[in-house]
Amino acid sequence: MRVIMLGPPGAGKGTQAARLAEHLSVPHISTGNILRRHVEERTPLGQRAQEFMNAGKLVPDELVIEMVEDRLAQSDARRGFILDGFPRTTHQAEALERITEVDHVLNFFLEPEALIKRSVGRRVCPKCEAVYHILSNPPRAADTCDRCGAALILRKDDTREVVEERVREFEKRTTPLIQFYRDRHVLREVYADGIIDEIAHRVLRAVKSHE
Numbered sequence: 001m002r003v004i005m006l007g008p009p010g011a012g013k014g015t016q017a018a019r020l021a022e023h024l025s026v027p028h029i030s031t032g033n034i035l036r037r038h039v040e041e042r043t044p045l046g047q048r049a050q051e052f053m054n055a056g057k058l059v060p061d062e063l064v065i066e067m068v069e070d071r072l073a074q075s076d077a078r079r080g081f082i083l084d085g086f087p088r089t090t091h092q093a094e095a096l097e098r099i100t101e102v103d104h105v106l107n108f109f110l111e112p113e114a115l116i117k118r119s120v121g122r123r124v125c126p127k128c129e130a131v132y133h134i135l136s137n138p139p140r141a142a143d144t145c146d147r148c149g150a151a152l153i154l155r156k157d158d159t160r161e162v163v164e165e166r167v168r169e170f171e172k173r174t175t176p177l178i179q180f181y182r183d184r185h186v187l188r189e190v191y192a193d194g195i196i197d198e199i200a201h202r203v204l205r206a207v208k209s210h211e
Ligand code: AP5
Pocket: 007, 008, 009, 010, 011, 012, 013, 014, 015, 016, 031, 032, 033, 035, 052, 053, 054, 056, 057, 058, 059, 060, 061, 064, 084, 085, 086, 087, 088, 092, 118, 119, 121, 122, 123, 131, 132, 133, 134, 136, 137, 157, 166, 192, 193, 194, 195, 196, 199
């Protein structure tokens, strides 16, 4: 199954993408995570992407499209994939159409203030990329990853100011994709308020009702 997770920052795409990928035994491909790894390793791509990411802006299309094309060419993506955070512009969506078909585009939606609360309270593991929230999804021991024991961090772009800019970028540049995929009859709406397990049920219902 080939699935795209669409939605504003903090809606819970990554959390649900990880679960669905495990359920379907397909790779979870997060462009945000791949870019953050490049930044961490100071690759040429990471050095170009960093300033856009820290400012809450989208990284230029040509950098991201090539990166995704390379990732989808790997053998584990042949059986399907969960694409989390890509495409984000019409240009990216058109490029993806030239690379592969998609079965479902899950459009996560949530009230703006909830998006901010989820993002500023998020803590991530820099080592294994697990995601937590200080209130709704805390680790067992404070500031420590349950999975690998590394110290959790706050993402640089999870300050209120940068999250607000990311929401504006989403509204301006990504919302046209809702109509783009509705026209192709693959858009499934997912209301993202509720506990994580409940949203996971909604996600499964959304993909199963269109099999
Ligand atoms: P990216 O990493 O993709 O960030 P995003 O899309 O802004 O999404 P987030 O990771 O912020 O949120 P999410 O929806 O995955 O929520 P999560 O599950 O973590 O991109 C970062 C940057 O990289 C971009 O700004 C851009 O610069 C660049 N980039 C990436 N892709 C690009 C592209 N295609 N083109 C150009 N640039 C690109 O959940 C959020 C929090 O809420 C967590 O703490 C979680 O524990 C908690 N939570 C989750 N679900 C629930 C729930 N049901 N109830 C309560 N809490 C919940």
